[in-house]
Amino acid sequence: MRSVIDIKDLSKEEIAELVSISEDIISNPQKYAHKCDGKKLATLFFEPSTRTRLSFEAAMYELGGNVLSMSDSASSSASKGESVADTAKVISCYADIIAMRHPKEGAPMVASMNSTVPVINAGDGGHNHPTQTLTDLLTIHREKGRFDNLTVGLCGDLKFGRTVHSLISALTRYEGIKFVLISPEELKVPSYVKNTIKENGLEYKQTTDLMSVLPELDILYMTRVQRERFFNEEDYLRLKDSYVLTPEKLESAKIDLSIMHPLPRVNEISVAVDNDPRACYFRQALNGKYIRMALILKLLEVE
Amino acid sequence: MNIDSIKNGIVIDHIEAGKGMEIYNLLKLDTLGCSVAIIKNASSNKMGKKDIIKVDAKIDLDMDILGFVSPSATVDIIRDGVLIEKKKITLPEKLVNVIYCKNPRCISSTEQELPHIFNLTNKESREYRCIYCETKGE
Numbered sequence: 151m152r153s154v155i156d157i158k159d160l161s162k163e164e165i166a167e168l169v170s171i172s173e174d175i176i177s178n179p180q181k182y183a184h185k186c187d188g189k190k191l192a193t194l195f196f197e198p199s200t201r202t203r204l205s206f207e208a209a210m211y212e213l214g215g216n217v218l219s220m221s222d223s224a225s226s227s228a229s230k231g232e233s234v235a236d237t238a239k240v241i242s243c244y245a246d247i248i249a250m251r252h253p254k255e256g257a258p259m260v261a262s263m264n265s266t267v268p269v270i271n272a273g274d275g276g277h278n279h280p281t282q283t284l285t286d287l288l289t290i291h292r293e294k295g296r297f298d299n300l301t302v303g304l305c306g307d308l309k310f311g312r313t314v315h316s317l318i319s320a321l322t323r324y325e326g327i328k329f330v331l332i333s334p335e336e337l338k339v340p341s342y343v344k345n346t347i348k349e350n351g352l353e354y355k356q357t358t359d360l361m362s363v364l365p366e367l368d369i370l371y372m373t374r375v376q377r378e379r380f381f382n383e384e385d386y387l388r389l390k391d392s393y394v395l396t397p398e399k400l401e402s403a404k405i406d407l408s409i410m411h412p413l414p415r416v417n418e419i420s421v422a423v424d425n426d427p428r429a430c431y432f433r434q435a436l437n438g439k440y441i442r443m444a445l446i447l448k449l450l451e452v453e
Numbered sequence: 454m455n456i457d458s459i460k461n462g463i464v465i466d467h468i469e470a471g472k473g474m475e476i477y478n479l480l481k482l483d484t485l486g487c488s489v490a491i492i493k494n495a496s497s498n499k500m501g502k503k504d505i506i507k508v509d510a511k512i513d514l515d516m517d518i519l520g521f522v523s524p525s526a527t528v529d530i531i532r533d534g535v536l537i538e539k540k541k542i543t544l545p546e547k548l549v550n551v552i553y554c555k556n557p558r559c560i561s562s563t564e565q566e567l568p569h570i571f572n573l574t575n576k577e578s579r580e581y582r583c584i585y586c587e588t589k590g591e
Contacts (some may be wrong), residue, residue, distance in 0.1 A: 233564050256560040256585025260567060275558050375527055 153262035153269040157280040162323050169291050171444035185452050186215030192245035194221045196252040202272050209442035218245055238265040247450055264448050268449040276312050278364045281410055283316040285438035293408040293430055299326035301366055306373035306393055308333040313412045315343050322350040329354035330363050335390045360393060364403045372411045374418050396420045412436055464529040465506040470494055470521045473504030479518045517545035546573050550588045559586035
């Protein structure tokens with residue numbers, strides 16, 4: 151029995167296996183329609199999330215399994231003061247696998263230490279969100295056909311964005327990745343993340359100007375610049391529009407650029423970009439379901 | 454300064470100067486009924502200055518605490534006035550309830566029963582991180 155709490159819990163080989171299972175699911179959905187007959191997934195969401203929970207639930211239903219759902223912590227045992235450890239012990243009596251989101255960092259790890267069934271971290275505060283990273287990796291693979299020798303631009307809030315840190319950490323395992331880190335001075339990537347890039351012998355460059363680097367990118371991973379991250383309103387107003395992607399800005403980009411976004415988007419990608427074939431953020435959301443199907447199969451050891 | 458040599462007990466030597474009291478507190482030596490001596494800023498050829506703790510009783514020491522606070526320390530075991538063993542301390546790989554996570558968003562801040570566990574993540578900089586939230590230990 152094993153759990154996935156951090157993307158680093160999965161080896162490069164296991165990620166390749168999950169990607170390959172996902173590709174097979176996409177090609178042959180019928181083959182997988184009854185793989186999890188009689189199995190139950192418990193989705194324990196101690197903080198609101200629509201897309202991640204629905205993605206997990208859709209994944210389990212498409213494998214023929216069932217879902218036990220707890221999405222409102224106010225009406226759950228947590229509101230009575232039950233510990234995460236006890237909740238995990240009890241829920242593992244009822245379900246075959248657990249997906250947990252919790253506002254406290256490390257809560258899914260505590261659950262996995264006390265559960266008798268696999269636990270998947272579906273997001274623990276601002277800490278880890280491994281299935282988002284797997285979704286991003288599957289998207290890169292489906293769009294580019296490879297993980298190596300890519301110039302990956304990450305744009306927006308690179309300081310607090312957990313998806314960005316986790317994706318960088320996952321991509322440092324591959325050869326020839328060049329990172330282009332595009333953010334306002336106030337929201338630069340923390341130094342420990344840059345150290346991870348350096349330790350793996352990979353290149354990176356930092357800039358505040360998206361337009362100057364756009365032509366060299368194979369992938370552009372957009373994130374939202376949030377108003378509350380700024381010390382003053384002036385800085386926010388000065389910077390917010392510099393990272394809004396529009397069809398005009400994209401004229402200088404490569405013809406096979408892949409534009410990704412973990413969603414939800416607010417205004418950082420203009421709706422007019424949605425029709426551009428290079429925009430793959432909605433395909434990315436769909437990939438999230440497939441990679442979660444693959445992960446459930448792997449953790450349940452279903453052949 | 455004269456401190457009686459001990460017959461049966463422990464000498465924690467080569468403690469980084471200034472760390473003696475911290476070790477005394479973390480090892481809860483104040484709860485012992487026997488004689489305990491803390492020598493601060495003793496001169497040392499190797500270290501310049503060092504702290505020494507002498508405990509006049511056979512007790513079990515938490516080597517992880519010693520290793521975390523002062524990996525330079527050595528532990529001499531004295532029996533019948535004779536040094537029978539000299540233990541070297543190493544930096545522990547894991548600390549359980551030695552230091553506490555200060556991240557208010559960490560699950561260990563709300564789950565009362567949860568042990569505070571830190572893993573050694575960088576030997577050179579003696580960096581420990583909380584296993585739950587990866588916050589650096591202080």
